[in-house]
Amino acid sequence: MLESATEPEPEATEPPPTRREAENVTAPRFGGTVVTIAGAVATGPDLLRLVAVPVFALVAYRDIETRRVSSTVWIPLALLGAVLLCWDARLAWAAGGNAWTYEFLIPTAISLGLVVPIAYLFWWFGGFGGADAKALLVLAVLFPTFPEYALGSWTFPLAGPTNVGTFSFTILTNAVLVGIALPLALAVRNAAAGRIAPVMFVGWPISWDRVPETHGRLLSTPAGLSRAGLDLDALRMYLRWRGLSLAELRDAPERYRNPATLPAEPNSPTDGAVAADSQTRSDGGALESVADNETPAAESESETRPADYDDPWGADAFLADIDGSAYGTTPETLREGLEVLADEETVWISPGTPFLVPVFVGLVIALVYGDLLLGTLF
Template sequence: MTLAGASATVPDLLRLVALPVFAWAAVRDVRTRRVSSAVWIPLAIVGGGTLVWDGWIARQAGGPAWTYDFLVPAAISLGLVVPIAYLFWWLGGFGGADAKALLVLALLFPTFPEYTVGPWTLPVSGTPIEAFSFTILSNAVLVGLAIPIALAVRNAAAGRVAPVMFVGWPVSWERVAETHGTLLSTPTGVSRTGLDLDALRMYLRWRGLTLAELRDAPDRYRDPATLPDEPNPPTDGAVAAGPDVRSDGGTAGSAAATAATDAQDADRTMAAADDPWGAAAFLDDIEGTAYGTTADELREGLEVLAETETVWISPGAPFLVPVFAGLVIALLYGDLLVGTIV
C-alpha cells in the first residue's frame, strides 16, 4: 500500500523479491512438477513482516487509510484468497505447491502496491476490490483458461482433431518416460482422465524395467510370476529422481535382470489371470497410493504403452506458471478482468 502523495514504500519494495522466486518456481514446476515447501517459508516471513509494517503505517495515518485502504483489502486477501486456496487443494484442483504459493501471495500482497518508474505509475489499472492477491489470482485464472485454447489451436493446425485436443497432444512412446502428465490413450480410444505418468515411472522403477524392455516382451511381463522378489524403491515418480535412477525403471546399471524372471512362485502364477502386470501387487507393496492410481488404470495404461507407437498425453496444469504470469501482469497493468469489462 502507498499512501496518497507518497512514492513506493519500503514494504512494497520488499515485496518485489517475490518476482525472482516465483519465476524460479514456475520453471521448476514445468520441468519437474515439484517445488519444495522450503521455498515458501522465507516469502511467508517477508509477507507477514510487510503486512504488519503496512498496518502500522496505515494506523498512524488513520481515517480511510486505516479502514478502507488497509483493513478491508487485508480482510479480503486473508479471508477470501486463503480459503479459496485451501478449498481447491482439498478438492484436488491445486497441488500443494500451488496452494502454498497462493497463501504466500495473500500475505505478501494484501493491498495494492504502487511503483513509480519514470513518468509511469504501476500498476496502471486499479480495481474496486483493493485486495491485490485476489487480482493476481483472477489474472492467473484467465491465463490458465487460455492454455486449453492454445493447445486446441496447436492441434488443429497440425490436423489433429480429437475430443482431447483441448487438454493434450500426441507423443511417441519413447518420450513418455521423460514427460510429466497423464496418459489419455486407452485400449478403446482416448479419455480425459487416465494413468498418471509419475505412477507409471514408479511402477517401472519398482520392477526394475525400462519401458522399452516391457514393450519387447509384454506377454512375459503381464505374468505376476516375473515380479521381482526384492523390488526397487519406486521413488516419487519424478523424471529427475537422482543420478542413480533411470527415468523409467530401476537404478543405473540394473535392468530386467533384477526381476525374478525364472521364478516359479505358484501363488503368483495362479494370480496371473487376476492381476495382469502385477498392478495390484505393486500398489499393495508401495507406501501411499501412487497419486490415486487404481490397478485397472495402471493395467490399461500398460496395455496401451506395450503396443501403441503414438499416444495422447496431457501435460497437466503447472499452475505456478499462470500464477507467475498473473503476478507480472498485476504489477505492470493491474486486474485483467476489470480492465476487460470496463
C-alpha cells in the same frame, strides 16, 4: 450604527498524511517518504515485495521441469510477507482516515479471509496441488493491498486498484484467466497441425520413447482417448519398482504381463518424478519356471493373454506393496496404460497445466497492468 460582528474564519487544517507520507515518520532509515531503486519509486514495503517476482519465476520453471517445488521456498516469502504486512499496518495507522480503513484494513481482511480459504478448499478437494495452495497462501500475506510503483511518467499497475482493493485476489483472477486461455491455445496448435480429437484442448500426441521423460497423464486407453488415463508419475513408479525400462517392457510384453516375473525384492518406486534419484536392480524379475542360468525363451503371440492371469502386469501386487497411493492409480488404470504403451508407437498425453505458471503470469500482469477482468470491463 453598530456593525455586526463577523465570526472569525476557521483555521485551515491540513489533511491527514497519506500512507506513503507516513513512511517518512515510521521508516526513516529509507531516507524519505519513498524509495528509489533503478528509477522505480515506491514505498519500502512495496519495493521489497518485488522479491517475489524472481522467486515465482523460479518455482514456475521448476513446476514445468519437475512438477516438484520444495516447501522451503515458501517459508522466507511468508515471513517477509508477515513483516511487510506489519510495516504497512503501521504506515496506514499513522496516516489514519481512509488509508487505514479502506486502503489497508478492508483489503487485508478480504485477502486473509477470502483468498486463504479459497486456496485451502481447492487443495482439500483436489483442485490444487500442495505447492499451488501454498503459493496462493503466500500471496495473500505478501500482497494483501495494491502496491504502487512510479517509473518516470508511468504509474503501475496501469489500471490502478480495483474497488475491492485486494491485490492477491487480482493475482488469483488473472491466473484463472491465463489458465483458461492455455487450453484454447493448445487446441489451436493441434488444429493447425491437423490433430483433431476430443482431447485436443488438453493434450497432444508424442512418441512412446518420450513418455519416460514426460510429465502428465496418458490420454490413450485400449478403448480410445480418455481424460482418465494413467498418471505418468505412477508409470515411472511402477517401472522403477520392477527394475524395468519402458523399452524392455515393450520388447517382451507377454513375459512381463505374467505376475510370476515380479522381482522377489522390488526396488524403491520413488515418487515418480523424472529426475528422482533411483538406484534400481534392472533384472525385472524372472519366470519361476526358468533356471537362474537360463535365458527365457521368446514368447509367441499364442502364449497366455492377460485375461488368463489373476493379476496381469502385477498391478495389484505393486499397489499393495508401495507405501501410500500412486497418485490415485487403480490396478485397472495401470493395466490399461501398460497395454497401450506396450503396443502403440504414438500416444496422446496431457501435460497438465502446472498452476504455478498461470500464477506467475498472473502476478506479472497484475503488477504491470492490474486486474485483467475488472480492469478491462470497468
